[in-house]
Amino acid sequence: MKAIDEINELLRPLARIGTDEPVGLAGGARAQALFTDIIAQERQPTTAGPPRRLRDRYRARPTLLGLAASVVLALGAVLGPSLLGYGDGTSISYANSAVEIREEADTYVARIKDPYADQRRFSEAFRALGLNVEIKVIPVSPASVGKIVMMQGAGPFHIRREPADCDLADSGCFMAVTVPVALKGAIRFDLGRPAKPGESYENEWQSATRAGEQLAGAKVSGRSVDDVLAEVRKRGLTAEFSLVSVGEGSYELKPLAADQVGANWIVYKVASVRVGVVRLQVTPERNPALEYESD
Amino acid sequence: MKRAFASRIEWRTSRWESPVPDDTDRFEAVYRATYDEIIAYAGRRCDSPQDAADVVAETFTVVWRKMDELPPGAEARLWVYGVARNVLADHRRSALRHQARHRELDAEMADLYGDPADHNVELNAIAQVFGTLSDDDRELLSLVAWEGLDRKEIATMLGLSRNAVRIRLYRARKRFSLALDEADVRSTPATAIVPAGRAQ
Known part of the structure; x- marks a missing residue:
């Protein structure tokens, strides 16, 4: 009998959408259009029974056909080129303009790409992964730069610099926070960034x-x-x-x-x-x- | 005592804002996090982009309606996969009617869709054997190979015990291996898959 790894190697090339590259459509206009259409619908009480048949739903809400069409266009863009190959096991779990979160072992590593971003961008990234983590990046005095200066909640959290020991005043130097994937409950913390000239510290x-x-x-x-x-x-x-x-x-x-x-x-x-x-x-x-x- | 007192003091001097994400925020977060994965999941399993589009749109509509049931943590993503799987099964049952309604559109979209296996004799051999497996076997093997889910995640997604997943996966592997042998398809350790008799 073939080993699971061998079977994976046989099957991966069959995947119509490759397994080695992210689709990369979540931030696009079509994804946004579908999102907007869905949340415009009234929420209904949850029913315990099986979902109604798909076509019946579409008849009931003709707008859905329109939003499905927007997804079709997106799929065409993805599926046009053949994507064969193998994944290397590393993937970005979530990314927006402010933060990029990837999974490493049993932790999420959140790299703060833009310390000046609206703090909601940080929180939305963690929420996307199902975690209730609130982050603020605040200007701090020199000894607190690159550190967690305030925290509420328990857990093994770590902060480091990428690349290691770089100067956070440099544009290529980032803070990266590590939180457990299995995190329970709400966590909030403040990270210290260098103050801009004349800017007051908040610590x-x-x-x-x-x-x-x-x-x-x-x-x-x-x-x-x-x-x-x-x-x-x-x-x-x-x-x-x-x-x-x-x-x-x-x-x-x-x-x-x-x-x-x-x-x-x-x-x-x-x-x-x-x-x-x-x-x-x-x-x-x-x-x-x-x-x-x-x- | 001193330490505890100090931490309370420090806390009071900060300016936390209350995080009370409503359902729209939660939905947006899970939507953005899983959109690409569900696009890929549906695209790998549907014969046409139109079908895949229907499945994606319907999946997120169901997720939106059932936000109350969305589990926390990493399970949220697996729960969305589970919804997509149910929607896909529902969709397949109505597929014939669907094809009658959208045949022309489907044909146009099929050009965009592409099918890499069509151009590759070796892959076709594998695809044909894979197609002879049951839906359940194919789904289990695909979740591992394509979506990269491990047994624990598959168990969560399907609502099964890890042991049940282990056993089913074992049987699926066994049946797939047997079918490959019967079809006389051999594989090399690398990506090249060649029919028996044509191996280098």
């Missing part, structure tokens, strides 16, 4: 004292505003302020003018705002509900 919850940041290595948490401002000036930076308002297990930040801040107020954290500017998160007094890094 304000991350400290500017981390390695690679503008205040790398400085001790700021729990110290007075005056002390921290001295450090800020020493590094040639300017400072903005926000007021830390502590609630039930969380806190919020409110804008604060410099002249409202006392020299002996206490700094909780310092975040980068943009190149050359940091923001001191402060309270009038030391607040026991906050966890200071120096504790």
Whole structure:
């Protein structure tokens, strides 16, 4: 008896539409026309019985004949040339202008092609594969570029650069996120991209004292505003302020003018705002509900 | 404790937008993801582009109507394949009537459709033997060879156990191998398929 691989080799050349190349019509105008026609139809309650006969349906909805015709034209374009050959087993699972997702082993690898794209383009790609993954790509301070800076949901997620260790400021360098194919539930995460000149960072919850940041290595948490401002000036930076308002297990930040801040107020954290500017998160007094890094 | 508290703080300072995709979004997503595959699935199994077009349009119409039943995750794609298979079976039952209605159009489309096997004696021999198998055997072997589905995926698509798929696939392979032997068709390890007596 022939092995399954041998049978596959016998049968593949018989496929009228080749198995080695994607059809590549999903993004076309005809696909869009059919889609538009279908969703224009009223949804009916699901019936448990077998589908009615095809022709009966067409009589009931003559517009379908028109949309079938659009598919015929598409098929003609695909089927005209003979496509013989073998697949190499690698395929793009989904791609749009913003992201390209391919399957590798038990994971989907999503390559962010356009970090500036509408975030809905990322989500639609994952939804197409049946996954509820929301991605935002946000401008971040240097130490967070190319990293997952915020995540909700559990699972083994990874982010890497393609090609490995490239500079994300280069056009040929991409972030690629890996999520399990068998992912359950909703996942949301923010990915950090380099900020454009003058653009403000959005990772304000991350400290500017981390390695690679503008205040790398400085001790700021729990110290007075005056002390921290001295450090800020020493590094040639300017400072903005926000007021830390502590609630039930969380806190919020409110804008604060410099002249409202006392020299002996206490700094909780310092975040980068943009190149050359940091923001001191402060309270009038030391607040026991906050966890200071120096504790 | 410190860690948990910190993460809640961090969470509050971000600006998530609520993701509540409605059915149209979900349908669009699954439509875009499977459109090419269903075009190929129908095109490989229908005798004419018109038939294939009918099957594609009807498949997605059924998917749209049954969005409530669309399973999550990777099963969504297999579920759409399953719908296409049912639509195709339904379509074949009404094929005679269809041909009477659209004969001229079908003839025109057939020119576009092409048939690579027509130009290849060796492939024709294989195609003829393949055509002698039952619909079920052909479908199982095709799902593996053409759509690239594995046993687990086929089991999900057909609503069978993996073991049942394994056994049916084994039997289909056995019958196909026997039929090839009876027709005296030999194959080489490469792509070239040659009838017995003409092997190099």
